[in-house]
Amino acid sequence: MAPASLLDLVSSLPSTDSWGPPTTTETTYNGVPYAPFSKGDKLGRMADWTTEGKDRERGGRQQYNRNYRDQIYGAGPALQTVFNIEGQNEEATFSLVDNSRTSARTRGFGRGGGTVFRGRGARGGPAQRGARGTFQRVGGRGGAQQYDNRGQRGGRGGRRFGWKDYDKPQRTREASVQPKDSWRLLEEIDFSRLSKLNLDTGDGEDVDDYGFLYYYDRSYDKQPGAPTSIRKLNVTERAAYNVTTSHDPIINELAEKDEATIFTTDNVLSMLMCAPRSVYSWDLIIIRQGNKIFIDKRDGSNIDRVTVNENAADAPMETAEGTKDSINSVGALMEEATHINHVFPIQVVQESETTKRDMAHEHPFYNPEEETDPPASKAYKYRRFDLSLEADPEPMHMIVRTELDAVVKNNISGEDQFINIKALNEFDNKAQGSGGALDWRSKLASQRGAVLATEMKNNSCKLARWTVQSILAKADTLKLGFVSRQNPKSSNDHVVLGVFSFKPREFASQMNLNLNNGWAIVRTFADMVLKEADGKYVLVKDPNKPLIRLYNVPMNTFEEEAEEIGAVEEAADEE
Incomplete structure (x- = not known):
């Protein structure tokens, strides 16, 4: 009989406590732990033979997204531990069958091969402890090379310094001159x-020459290292x-x-031409009078002082930086090097009035009545040098006063050859600021x-000048000359260890010195002033940044300071 109503229909159905499939007492998943999962997991290879051991943690599946590596969902710490133990037991039952080297880990340097080195903790590469930074070599023979000297220690986002740069003091040098309110910045x-x-x-071409030259003593060209080649540096008053x-x-x-447009000396011009190599602060004076430019220096300028290890990665410390080694400070080393370069060229020549080489005119600055x-x-x-451009309406010439130190006879032709004599000095290869120099006496x-x-690395600017x-002098x-202290703890006595000879043009090529770049720098600043x-x-070189500033200053700038210095020197002479 059909139900009379909907209520009768519902009451006639089997009784149920809940929706869904019928419940059962059988346990299907007993003993199976729940596997924690990460959002960074990706479905990839069934077996990855290229990631083993510790590299699996850094370069395996977790490499896809490091942001989610430690965010495990669906399990507490206890369950995670259980899962890790189960995984270790399961992997222990397997062994590696393929022992062949894979291309992904091969550091090949052969033809067509490529290798990538990354700093510690960098993304997408093996963890190499202590790596300085990133070096990437692309392609094989003839391929391009890319260098990244960021020197990062923590991989991405690490400190961008070189090896142990965090231990080096931050240098804050002072400018050679302090700009005043009356100075107007132009460039x-x-x-x-x-x-x-x-x-x-x-x-260039010779305009005129003055002075005289003694002949060089060839006995100083002996092989360094022999006992006879080491001589004491003597101080001779000349x-x-x-x-x-301007004087x-x-x-x-x-x-x-009206022989030229620009006038200067080789000492001043070399500083301007080698400006990009300089580190210490310096300044030059440029005076424009009508259509002529005079590039000059002020009294007491740093240009007259010889620097020591200016370009070294770990340069000597300033006195203001609290260095206890006063004789190895920047100022003391510059005074020592300047003194050596004054007396060394005098010692290595043979002073003979009968054999000297006289130039066309007498000495322009020597007065026998006063000296x-x-x-x-x-x-x-x-x-004279020609700095003209094709677009110039009139030619632009420069006259430079150059200097020569001695003359020597050519062994083959017997002709006189002009030479310049300079001296590198060694203070202490174990002291602060030595720049990793070797021991000259033994090496x-x-x-x-x-x-x-x-020396080319530590004194790039000095050697370039x-x-x-x-x-410039056409030497x-x-x-x-290689001059060293007789005792590293004293800067008073020195010895000459040896003398090496170089062709200036060839030496410039070894230093990667481009003279055309130097001439262009001079022409650029000359155009600015014109x-x-x-x-x-x-012109002022910034003491802490690689840039130069050009100021327009009053005409009496530095003249008052020069008068004060002259008055102090006169008072000292009277005392």
């Missing part, structure tokens, strides 16, 4: 822009001069004859190339 140019300039200039551009009577005379010491061997060549003879390469000065040879009105301008 600010960084070294990266200056390094891209290029201007092809010839070898009259030497470093006359500025040079020959330059003033040539300017009146008590005889003049030092020195020749002054005034040379100069056996590892000459290594010693010279270290000396090379430029030799090329045939550059003599480099666009301005007549007056005085100052």
Whole structure:
């Protein structure tokens, strides 16, 4: 009989307590632990033979997304431990069958091979403890190479320094001159822009020469390391001069004859041409008078002082930085190096009035009535260089006063060859600021190339300036003396360990010195000043940044300071 109502229909159905499938007492998943999961997990290979051991944790599946590596969902700490134990027991039952090296881990340097080294903890690569940074070599023979010297220690987001740079003091140097309120800033140019300039200039021509030269003593060219090659550096009093551009009577005379547009000396010009290599602060004075420019220096300028390890990664410390080693501070080393370069060229020549080489004119600065010491061997060549461009309405020439230190006979032709003589000095290869220099006494003879390469690295600016000065003077040879302290703890006594000879042009190539870039730098600043009105301008190298600033200053700038210095010197002489 059919139900009378819907209520009767419902009551006639089997009784149920809940929706869904019927319940059962059988336990299907007993003993199976729940597997924790991560959002970073990806379905990939069934078996990855390229990730083993510790690399599995850093370079395996967790590599896909490190942000979720430690975020495990669906299980507490206890269940995670159970799962890890089960996984370890399961993996222990397997063994590696394929022992062949895989291409993903091979550090191949053969043809067409590629290898990638990354810093510690970097993404997507094996963890290499203590790596300095990232080096990537792309392609095989002839392939391009890419370097990343960020020096990061924590992989991505790590500190971008070199090896142990965190232990090195942060240098804050002072400027050679402090700009005043009356100075007007015209230009600010960084070294990266200056390094891209290029201007092809010839070898130049001689205008006139003055002075005389003694012949070089060839006995100093003996092989270094022998007992006879080590000689004590003696101090000989000779009259030497470093006359500025504006005080040079020959330059003033040539300017009146309208022989050129720009006038300067090789000491000043070499600093400007090698500006991108400089680290310490320096300054130059540029004076415009009508259509002429005089590039000069002020009294007491750092340009006259010889630097020591200026370009070293761990340069000598300033006195203001609290260094206890006062004789190895920046100022003390500069005074020592300047003194050595004054007395060393005097010692290595043979002073003979009968065999000396006289130039066309007498010494322009020596006055026998006022000087008590005889003049030092020195020749002054005034040379003209063409800095003109095709677009210039009139040619632009520069006259430079260059210097030569000695002359030597050619062994084959017997002709006189002009040489410049400079000296590198060693203070203490174990002291702060030595720049990793080798011990000259034991390594100069056996590892000459290594010693010279270290000096090129630590004194790039100084050696570049000396090379430029030799090329400007058209010297045939550059003599480099290696002078060391007799006792590393005293800066008073020195010995000459040896002398090496170089061709200036070849030495410039070894240093990667581009003279065309230097000429372009000079022409750039000359054009800046020629666009301005007549007056005085100052170039200042920033003490802590690789850039140069050009200021327009009052005409009496530095003159009051020079008068005060002169008054102090006169008072000291009277006392």
